[in-house]
Amino acid sequence: xxxxxxxxxxxxxxxxxxxxxxxxxxxxxxxxxxxxxxxxxxxxxxxxxxxxxxxxxxxxxxxxxxxxxxxxxxxxxxxxxxxxxxxxxxxxxxxxxxxxxxxxxxxxxxxxxxxxxxxxxxxxxxxxxxxxxxxxxxxxxxxxxxxxxxxxxxxxxxxxxxxxxxxxxxxxxxxxxxxxxxxxxxxxxxxxxxxxxxxxxxxxxxxxxxxxxxxxxxxxxxxxxxxxxxxxxxxxxxxxxxxxxxxxxxxxxxxxxxxxxxxxxxxxxxxxxxxxxxxxxxxxxxxxxxxxxxxxxxxxxxxxxxxxxxxxxxxxxxxxxxxxxxxxxxxxxxxxxxxxxxxxxxxxxxxxxxxxxxxxxxxxxxxxxxxxxxxxxxxxxxxxxxxxxxxxxxxxxxxxxxxxxxxxxxxxxxxxxxxxxxxxxxxxxxxxxxxxxxxxxxxxxxxxxxxxxxxxxxxxxxxxxxxxxxxxxxxxxxxxxxxxxxxxxxxxxxxxxxxxxxxxxxxxxxxxxxxxxxxxxxxxxxxxxxxxxxxxxxxxxxxxx
Numbered sequence: 316x317x318x319x320x321x322x323x324x325x326x327x328x329x330x331x332x333x334x335x336x337x338x339x340x341x342x343x344x345x346x347x348x349x350x351x352x353x354x355x356x357x358x359x360x361x362x363x364x365x366x367x368x369x370x371x372x373x374x375x376x377x378x379x380x381x382x383x384x385x386x387x388x389x390x391x392x393x394x395x396x397x398x399x400x401x402x403x404x405x406x407x408x409x410x411x412x413x414x415x416x417x418x419x420x421x422x423x424x425x426x427x428x429x430x431x432x433x434x435x436x437x438x439x440x441x442x443x444x445x446x447x448x449x450x451x452x453x454x455x456x457x458x459x460x461x462x463x464x465x466x467x468x469x470x471x472x473x474x475x476x477x478x479x480x481x482x483x484x485x486x487x488x489x490x491x492x493x494x495x496x497x498x499x500x501x502x503x504x505x506x507x508x509x510x511x512x513x514x515x516x517x518x519x520x521x522x523x524x525x526x527x528x529x530x531x532x533x534x535x536x537x538x539x540x541x542x543x544x545x546x547x548x549x550x551x552x553x554x555x556x557x558x559x560x561x562x563x564x565x566x567x568x569x570x571x572x573x574x575x576x577x578x579x580x581x582x583x584x585x586x587x588x589x590x591x592x593x594x595x596x597x598x599x600x601x602x603x604x605x606x607x608x609x610x611x612x613x614x615x616x617x618x619x620x621x622x623x624x625x626x627x628x629x630x631x632x633x634x635x636x637x638x639x640x641x642x643x644x645x646x647x648x649x650x651x652x653x654x655x656x657x658x659x660x661x662x663x664x665x666x667x668x669x670x671x672x673x674x675x676x677x678x679x680x681x682x683x684x685x686x687x688x689x690x691x692x693x694x695x696x697x698x699x700x701x702x703x704x705x706x707x708x709x710x711x712x713x714x715x716x717x718x719x720x721x722x723x724x725x726x727x728x729x730x731x732x733x734x735x736x737x738x739x740x741x742x743x744x745x746x747x748x749x750x751x752x753x754x755x756x757x758x759x760x761x762x763x764x765x766x767x768x769x770x771x772x773x774x775x776x777x778x779x780x781x782x783x784x785x786x787x788x789x790x791x792x793x794x795x796x797x798x799x800x801x802x803x804x805x806x807x808x809x810x811x812x813x814x815x816x817x818x819x820x821x822x823x824x825x826x827x828x829x830x831x832x833x834x835x836x837x838x839x840x841x842x843x844x845x846x847x848x849x850x851x852x853x854x855x856x857x858x859x860x
Contacts, residue, residue: 325515325582325608326640327781328365329682329771330415334648335372335394336380337723338686340736347723347735349395353403355726356410358753362689363771366413368517368584370648372400373419376426378486379705380721381417382519383424387504397511404512413514415584420501421523422487429500430488434472434479444497445488446480448530459532460558461550465709468558482523482558484705492525498567502574509578518571521585521610522596525564527557536590547713551590560589560596568606575608584642584681585610594635601639609681611642616650620657620667622795622812625674626787633679633785644683645671652687652720655694661814664691666848668763670810673850676774677799677808679785684767687724690751691763694719701743718742728752773832773852779804793817794845807853809836811845819843821853828853 339351349372359367371381372394381391390397407414423430432441448457448469456469456478462485469478470485480489490497505516533553568585575581585607589596593612600607614628632641645653657667668691675682697718702708707716723741725748727734733749756762774780783799783806790796793813799806807825811817820842821828830836830843836851837844845851 322580324365324413324580325584325681327681328413329363329676329684329774330366330368330584330642331359331362331364332368332370332647332683332685333359334370334686334721336741337721337735339724339726340738340740343737344393345736345738345740346393348393349390349399349403353399353406356403356406356412360410360412362684362768363775364412364684366415366514367407368415368683369417371417371419371519376424376486378424379484380703382419383422383484383487384419385424385426385428387420387501388507401511408512413582415515415517415582416508416513417519418505418508418516419519420490420504421520422481422483422489425486425488429490434475437475437477443494444491446491446526447475447477448480449477458530458557459553460530461533461553463548463550464706465548465550480526480558482520489523489526492567493528493563498570502570505571505574509574509581514580515575515582515584515608518583518585518607520588521568521600521607522560522564522587522589523558524567525561526559527561531557533557547710555590560592565599565606568600572606572608582608584608584683587612594631597632597641598636598639601636601641603638609640609642611644611683613650615643615645616647618656620653620659620671620812622790622793622810625795626797629678629785630787640680642681642683643675643678644685645675646685646688646720647683648685648721649717650720651694652685652692654688654691658693662848664693665763667691669766670812670848670850672767672770674795674810676770677780677797677806677810677850677852679783679799685720687748689764689767690725690748690753690756692725692748692751695722695743695745695748697742703742722748725749725752726754728755777804777806779806788822790819791817794819805855809843809845809851809853811847811849814847816847817845819845825853825855828855 333352336347338347339355340347341350342348372390373384374386374389374391375381375383390400404414429441429444432439433444456467460468462468464483468480468482470481471478481487482489492498533556536552536554585600587593587596587610597610600610654664654668699711702716702718704716704718723735723744725733725744728749732740733744733752756764779799779801783801786798788796794817795810797808809819826841830838830851831854832852843851
């Protein structure tokens with residue numbers, strides 16, 4: 316049972332991300348679909364989450380797995396029909412789940428009718444709906460901007476005899492947000508789904524919408540910030556001052572929020588990829604309740620998993636995102652699965668997965684879970700021939716792309732392709748995932764899956780974890796310690812990252828505290844003993860409501 320209700324249901328909510336092509340296939344073509352999601356909604360609701368985020372399912376040539384949209388107001392036949400979406404929405408609402416859809420509007424597919432018209436000439440009605448620029452006198456690109464997916468972010472078009480901007484693939488031309496006709500059309504697309512009843516949008520690459528009007532060169536980066544493919548991709552050699560995170564975006568986000576405010580209980584969560592200044596951007600994009608409801612960054616989506624790192628990022632967000640809201644996650648469809656990223660000496664997959672969700676459910680903010688993390692799924696090693704991700708194909712072998720976290724969900728250990736499909740899946744289901752299938756874990760009280768269910772139920776049952784403030788306490792290097800509190804409830808949260816039991820001395824006023832929740836800790840003589848890779852939650856006795 317979820318706890319999402321009211322206009323502010325999103326504040327402190329738990330969102331479960333579904334990557335539809337890898338969730339459940341019902342048509343026997345090896346690719347997941349919306350009917351497959353419908354059939355698995357009871358499983359999602361049973362986890363105890365509040366909302367489902369659906370990765371892109373709009374019509375697309377699939378050059379970038381749906382992140383290249385050719386029609387904003389239709390479902391791609393690969394995934395089903397508009398009627399299937401309506402049925403999914405109705406069933407999710409019946410089960411008490413909100414539905415958030417991916418809205419990819421920084422760019423379109425090069426097959427979108429808007430771009431087909433725009434590239435046809437320099438004087439048609441949509442000629443300036445995309446970012447076009449003349450070549451330099453020597454025929455080179457207009458400036459030094461680089462594509463996230465490799466090479467210059469400019470592509471020559473032989474018909475217009477100009478370059479067009481693409482921050483990602485050449486098949487994903489960037490829209491010109493300086494043109495009000497473009498932003499009006501995009502708001503109309505969002506309105507189409509709002510009218511159908513969608514509960515919110517995840518806004519892909521939300522800080523990429525506007526670029527500098529004058530197309531000025533980016534300066535070199537003083538220091539490179541770690542990011543996706545950071546060692547293999549020269550993108551991070553620049554400080555991306557002019558090709559993204561432009562101040563004009565704030566006005567558009569206000570208009571987007573005004574649109575959402577016209578509908579009851581709708582929300583927005585923005586993806587912010589902004590090396591070295593992500594929290595500043597989140598603060599600006601969520602300030603004052605006038606723009607986005609919340610944003611997430613890549614701060615906890617990297618390789619580091621330590622008390623010091625988590626504390627530093629959360630304290631920074633508390634300091635900088637003062638009247639906004641942040642969404643935390645350890646995994647999504649763009650990064651290696653955290654069961655693999657966070658593994659280390661003594662940390663088995665199950666230990667990492669259980670500790671991570673215990674921490675995440677205690678965080679202040681909203682939460683995003685990625686399909687399969689509740690099974691403790693690991694990153695899959697694929698051969699070059701198996702890759703489908705253009706990002707990985709471009710930078711292989713220095714960077715292997717994102718396919719390793721996008722393999723199909725294993726539902727039934729004994730079924731062909733682990734119950735995902737009766738046909739050969741678009742990506743393989745490895746044997747190590749089959750052993751972690753949902754049906755196997757469902758029967759084991761100590762499984763990662765059942766630990767997730769208990770952790771999410773514990774968060775839902777304690778208002779301090781969804782609504783309270785957060786205050787960190789000093790602790791040993793291997794221990795993360797903080798207090799979550801509201802006027803009515805105060806919880807002490809302890810997490811041991813070490814392979815041996817850790818003793819934490821209770822702070823003043825906590826001498827009468829007792830251990831609560833699933834992971835009972837030993838409380839004695841003014842101290843708490845937390846087991847290896849364990850968690851403990853303490854409350855004053857009797858436990859506040």
